[in-house]
Amino acid sequence: MVCAGGTPTVRYEGSFDPIHQTYSLHLTQSRADLPGHPPYEPMPIPVRLGLLDRDGGETPLRLGHDEKDAPTERVLVLRDREETLVFHGVRSEPVPSLFRGFSAPVRVETDVDDRELAFRFARDTDPFNRWDAGQALAERILMRAIQRIRAGDPATFDEAYVEAHGRLIADGAADPSWRALAMTLPSERVLAQRSVPVDPSAIHEAREGCGERWHRAFAASSSRSTTRATWTSRGIPSAPGGSRTRRWAPWRRKAATTSWSWPRRNFSARRT
Numbered sequence: 001m002v003c004a005g006g007t008p009t010v011r012y013e014g015s016f017d018p019i020h021q022t023y024s025l026h027l028t029q030s031r032a033d034l035p036g037h038p039p040y041e042p043m044p045i046p047v048r049l050g051l052l053d054r055d056g057g058e059t060p061l062r063l064g065h066d067e068k069d070a071p072t073e074r075v076l077v078l079r080d081r082e083e084t085l086v087f088h089g090v091r092s093e094p095v096p097s098l099f100r101g102f103s104a105p106v107r108v109e110t111d112v113d114d115r116e117l118a119f120r121f122a123r124d125t126d127p128f129n130r131w132d133a134g135q136a137l138a139e140r141i142l143m144r145a146i147q148r149i150r151a152g153d154p155a156t157f158d159e160a161y162v163e164a165h166g167r168l169i170a171d172g173a174a175d176p177s178w179r180a181l182a183m184t185l186p187s188e189r190v191l192a193q194r195s196v197p198v199d200p201s202a203i204h205e206a207r208e209g210c211g212e213r214w215h216r217a218f219a220a221s222s223s224r225s226t227t228r229a230t231w232t233s234r235g236i237p238s239a240p241g242g243s244r245t246r247r248w249a250p251w252r253r254k255a256a257t258t259s260w261s262w263p264r265r266n267f268s269a270r271r272t
């Protein structure tokens with residue numbers, strides 16, 4: 001998908017109706033007008049999505065009252081500026097999981113709190129979205145820690161993030177090298193790009209403190225597990241067995257390894 005003049009932004013909002021057992025998902029697409037480019041016209045944007053229940057299970061995506069054997073994942077195409085999808089037979093308020101597998105190179109905006117990000121990091125069945133939620137949550141926690149350090153206060157770290165890591169460690173079905181990648185903290189360079197003004201000392205202290213807090217929980221969990229891992233330099237946990245995960249270029253997966261990496265998405269509305 002090529003968009004002259006910039007990357008489109010897709011914003012989504014969900015609404016659950018417990019009486020009629022429906023979940024409405026409202027999507028909008030836009031792009032800032034740029035000098036020298038024509039006004040933005042809607043373009044086809046593939047949205048690969050699923051709905052997670054509160055136990056992390058997949059909810060059937062019934063678009064009609066009478067639809068039977070509905071799949072738990074669909075690829076729907078957003079063609080207009082705005083579109084609302086209504087799913088039927090939804091018994092409890094779900095957690096949306098959109099743009100699975102990075103189905104479209106767009107910026108995604110929505111209003112989501114730390115608790116939902118932690119839930120998706122711990123339970124989303126899509127590897128890309130699970131990794132991305134963990135990175136978004138870690139950035140939020142680290143940015144708050146940086147602000148506290150700059151103000152002269154001790155840094156604090158959300159236990160929900162540590163608990164989500166614990167679930168990740170216990171997930172024996174997850175690919176070991178992907179799991180190591182998912183547990184890697186955002187780099188100091190990424191944090192510096194989000195800091196105004198940039199305070200290298202506070203950034204380093206916050207990241208080291210978060211890594212140490214996570215490491216203590218990780219070590220305690222590893223000591224109770226037959227599958228062990230170690231903490232390497234630069235905040236990168238090794239895969240079980242002691243081998244460090246390999247770095248990947250975005251958009252590629254090497255057949256010779258099982259390592260994973262994806263391009264970053266801009267969840268600007270989430271990381272405030």
